[in-house]
Amino acid sequence: MHPGAIVVAPWFTDRPEQVAAPEVPAEVAGLDVPRPWVFKPGYLLDAIDSFTSPTIALHLHADVAKPVLLTATPDELADPAAFRHLVMPINTDA
Numbered sequence: 001m002h003p004g005a006i007v008v009a010p011w012f013t014d015r016p017e018q019v020a021a022p023e024v025p026a027e028v029a030g031l032d033v034p035r036p037w038v039f040k041p042g043y044l045l046d047a048i049d050s051f052t053s054p055t056i057a058l059h060l061h062a063d064v065a066k067p068v069l070l071t072a073t074p075d076e077l078a079d080p081a082a083f084r085h086l087v088m089p090i091n092t093d094a
Contacts, residue, residue, distance in 0.1 A: 001026075002034035003058075011038045011092070037064050038090045047085045065091050 001007070005028070009021035037060065048056060053072035058069055066090050069077070074080035 001028060001031065001037060002075075003028050003031055010041075011090075031060075035060075035064060036092070037068060038086060038092050039068075040090060043087055047087045050085050051083070064089055 002023065005023035006026045007023050009019045011048045012019055021048050029081065047070055051070070051072055055073065057071045058068055059074075059075070059077055066087050070087065071077055071082055072083040076084070
């Protein structure tokens with residue numbers, strides 16, 4: 001993920017240069033440098049599929065090892081009744 005776009009691609013620790021994926025335009029706020037968040041594919045897909053809205057807001061922490069909160073819109077973060085999904089990234093430093 002970097003300012004202005006996200007890339008969803010498989011993560012290969014031994015051959016990252018062999019992965020190419022298109023960038024998807026996205027509104028990214030509060031991120032100045034590219035950062036990788038790595039998830040188990042099934043968990044991320046389950047989280048995304050749990051929403052019925054055409055957009056999803058990811059509320060990321062500066063620490064890529066912290067859980068990521070998903071909401072249908074950024075405004076729903078303040079709404080205690082809004083549907084939310086939490087997904088835990090994989091620690092790639094281990």
